[in-house]
Amino acid sequence: MCNFINTDRNMKAIIIDDENKSRKVIQTYLIENCKDFDCILEAEDLESGVALIKSEAPDVVFLDIEMPKYSGLQILEFLQPEEVNFQLIFITAYNEYAIQAFKLSAVDYLLKPLDKQEFIQAVAKAKQAIESKEVSTQIEDLKRVFQQLALNKIALEIPKGILFTSHDDILYFEADGMYTTVYLKGKEPQLICKPLKHFAQQLETKSVFYKPHRSYLINLKYLKELSKKDGFYLVMENNKSIPLAKEKKDEFLILINDIF
Structure with a gap:
C-alpha cells in the first residue's frame, strides 16, 4: 500500500x-x-x-x-x-x-x-x-x-524460516535419523532437517563443542557432571544424561583436564 x-x-x-x-x-x-x-x-x-x-x-x-x-x-x-x-x-x-x-x-x-x-x-x-x-x-x-x-551464530533451518542462534544458547545436538534435534537454553527444542554430521562439521573449529557419542554433539559450557554409574555419562545443566562412548573416555578426560 x-x-x-x-x-x-x-x-x-x-x-x-x-x-x-x-x-x-x-x-x-x-x-x-x-x-x-x-x-x-x-x-x-x-x-x-x-x-x-x-x-x-x-x-x-x-x-x-x-x-x-x-x-x-x-x-x-x-x-x-x-x-x-x-x-x-x-x-x-x-x-x-x-x-x-x-x-x-x-x-x-x-x-x-x-x-x-x-x-x-x-x-x-x-x-x-x-x-x-x-x-x-x-x-x-x-x-x-x-x-x-x-x-558466534549458527543458522538453524526450522519450518517457519531460519533461526539464527548464538553458540552460547545451544546446550547440545541430538541425532534423530537424518534429522537433528537442537536443545536451546530457555527455549523449546528445534527439529532440524539436517543430520548431526552437518553440525559437527560446521562447528569442528569451535573447541567448546564436543562429540562424546555418535548421536550427540554437546556444548561443554553446559556440562554439569561426569557420572560413572552404569558406565560413563555426561550430565548437562538441564539434567539430560548423555552417554560417553568407551573409545572416547580417555580423550575426554584429557580434554577436560586441558579446558577445566
Whole structure:
C-alpha cells in the first residue's frame, strides 16, 4: 500500500516484516512523526520486499530480521551492489551479541518492541546519510555485520524460516535419523532437517563443542557432571544424561583436564 502525504521533500519507505502489527506501528510512526515521507509501502516477506525495492527505488527500508523462509540478513543475496542505494534500518529482537555487531557499523537497527523516540532518531540519521550521499557506503558495513554475526551464530533451518542462534544458547545436538534435534537454553527444542554430521562439521573449529557419542554433539559450557554409574555419562545443566562412548573416555578426560 502507499500512503500519500503533502511534504516538501518527497521520500519513499518500504517496510518488510512478516508481522502485520509491527508493520502498522512503523507506518503510524512514519505518518505521525516523519512528514518527509509521502509514500509508504509494505511487504510481508523478503522476496516480495526485494521486488518492491527493485521496482520502487525507496529512500529507506525497514527490514525485520526473523521472517519465514528467508531472514532479513539474507537481503544481499537478492540484490546487486548497485541496487543497494537506500538506507537500511533493521528491526530486530536479537540478543546483545548481535546488537554489538550492528553498533560496530554504520548500519542502523531498532529493537522490538519499537520505541518511538529511538525510531525518530533512526529515521533522522537515515535522512542525514541520504542528504550527504552516504548510502552507497552501506554494502561493506552490511557485509561486516553479517561476518561478525557469523562468528558466534549458527543458522538453524526450522519450518517457519531460519533461526539464527548464538553458540552460547545451544546446550547440545541430538541425532534423530537424518534429522537433528537442537536443545536451546530457555527455549523449546528445534527439529532440524539436517543430520548431526552437518553440525559437527560446521562447528569442528569451535573447541567448546564436543562429540562424546555418535548421536550427540554437546556444548561443554553446559556440562554439569561426569557420572560413572552404569558406565560413563555426561550430565548437562538441564539434567539430560548423555552417554560417553568407551573409545572416547580417555580423550575426554584429557580434554577436560586441558579446558577445566
